[in-house]
Amino acid sequence: MNCSTIRSLAPFFSRHGELSDEDRATIEAHLAVCPSCQGWFQREQEFDAAVARVIQQVEVPSDLPNAIWRKIATQSRRAARMKVLRVAAVASAVVLLVALGWKIWTSRPVVDPVQWAAWEDQRYVFTYNGSRESAVEFFARSGVKTFVPYDFDYTLLTRLDVVAVEGTPVACLVFQKGPNRAKVYVLPKRRFRVPRGELAAATGSHCTVEFAESSREFVLVIVYFGEPNRQLFMPPGSIG
């Protein structure tokens, strides 16, 4: 080890338990043969001893232990109070949550069979009674401004409904012929954007959807379950 390494170890050398016996012996051996380091170590130790004497000389106030215990007592009281407050806060939060949960639980809409039957009656159109006029009357009664398309066979009409599409009430007509069904939604153009030009069609896993121009103001969305053939649902006379 060179002189500067030896000197950097001085703080370890001056303390018990900070150096291995081996390193201590190495330093001692160096000091024995290096008067420069020996002098350096001695001056360092003298300076340290002088500083240590003064730095440790701090008069400790005699009532400090009492002050400490007073502080601990005050703090314990405060901690106990805080604990009570915390428990109270948690308890009231729990009560509030339970009350809120109960309110949500009990405010679910009531369903009963009588009401349900009334809804169904209102929407159901008997097939033998089925006519375009009955549909027009139904939507007028429902308060939906809509257009009832002409070129469908209304004897196949099984159901009329008003459904919310993106928040807008929309007329929905269901036609059934044997196993094939067509669900027709009448969308007002001023509430929905439909791509210009050729109206597109798409096939899902259970249905086929077709967009059809119906009037200047409305677009038809026809959803086929079964055979996706518009002609099946047209009035008999119109099939060419």
Next chain:
Amino acid sequence: MGQAMPHGAFRRLVDEHYAQLYRYAYRLCGSAETAADLTQETFAKAHAQFSQLRDPARAKPWLFAILRNTYLQQRRQEKNHREVPLESLEQPAASDIADDPYDVNPQRLQEALNELPEMFRTPLILFYFEELSYRDIAEQMNVPIGTVMSRLARAKSYLRQRLTIRPPSDERRQ
């Protein structure tokens, strides 16, 4: 209150360590009043967290660490403390201990400590107190031992320079 805490054990902790903690606090902040507050606050925190002290043999470094953290927290709130810039705390060359006479005047010593940034002040104080091992100091400051030693060397060099008696013509500090 309410905690199942061996009262006798904590009383012993206070009796054994309050004086040295106060001395450390005093040298850290340079004020008797603040040092007393820091010591009380330290024991109040230690009392509340006593269950976290797993090894009673580590009580001393644990208390010193609580005191230092409390000091740093409080000082962060004050903000107007004056310290020397780090650049003036150069790493001393191992050979440059001059044989100049020095005077370890208590007031000048405390002034010099106050001027040092805390990261240098704490290793210096704890080195002279000989209360904690270098490993404990490093752990409490969360730096490697080598860093503690180099800060100690720079702090010592600064201290020596501040305590050196210069002829009046060479006196640059008041």
